Amino acid sequence: QVQLQESGPGLVKPSQTLSLSCTVTGGSISSGSYFWTWIRQPAGKGLEWIGRIYTSGSTNYNPSLKSRLTISLDTSNNHFSLKLSSVTAADTAVYYCAREHGSASYYKVDSWGRGTLVTVS
Amino acid sequence: DIQMTQSPSSLSASVGDRVTITCRASQSIGNNLNWYQHKPGTAPVLLIYTASTLESGVPSRFSGGGSGTDFSLTISSLQPADFATYSCQQSYSTPRTFGQGTKVEI
Secondary structure, eight states: OOEEEEESOSEEOTTSOEEEEEEEESSOTTSSSEEEEEEEEOTTSOOEEEEEEETTSOEEEOTTTGGGEEEEEETTTTEEEEEEOSOOGGGOEEEEEEEEEEOSSOEEEEEEOOOEEEEEO | OOOEEEEOSEEEOOTTOOEEEEEEESSOOTTOEEEEEEOTTSOOEEEEETTTEEOTTOOTTEEEEEETTEEEEEESSOOGGGOSEEEEEEOSSSSOEEOOOEEEEO
8 A cells, every 4th residue: 555755844935936846655656647746735734736746747736836836756765845935924724635536437535644734934 | 616515514413313515516427526534643534435435344324425516425323433533525526625524523
């Protein structure tokens, strides 16, 4: 069973770059029909999809964040990463990494990390 | 972007109650609708995908229905472990979007 674990600083200063990593165990990030995904949830609000990277390395980003966002794969260490530049207080949230499984008939986020709180202050 | 609207935003219920949560999409999404359960400090859990397919390992008291723009999640007999927040998500297009969540409280 695949497991995901987020890691990175819990506090980032305004205007700096938020950097998080997601370590994947129990499966390879470079095989299968999987999109490695970042999702966040600000306090008191709903979940917001940030973006994803396919096993091939192609990416899809939320247009609202695209100009500040980079998601990348590190296949040698079996992890993927998020970089969000020029952060403000509005980027304060619990950040989740997750795996979206795609097929001909469905797309579903079937594995999630426990989430990590990042505060911009 | 496709907007997802859930109702209610919160509800109070008792163990054994039947609970239904609804989710509406701003445009037709076919059956490309997933439901998740999440609790603070834990990994969210996929309950239902393609509107009505129960994810492996999820108890059968959970069921989903609907297509097009209107969807529902039903818990047939609420159990103590079910007090949580439930979110719908469309998987029809990117960016993926979620409902605002429904908190089920005792």
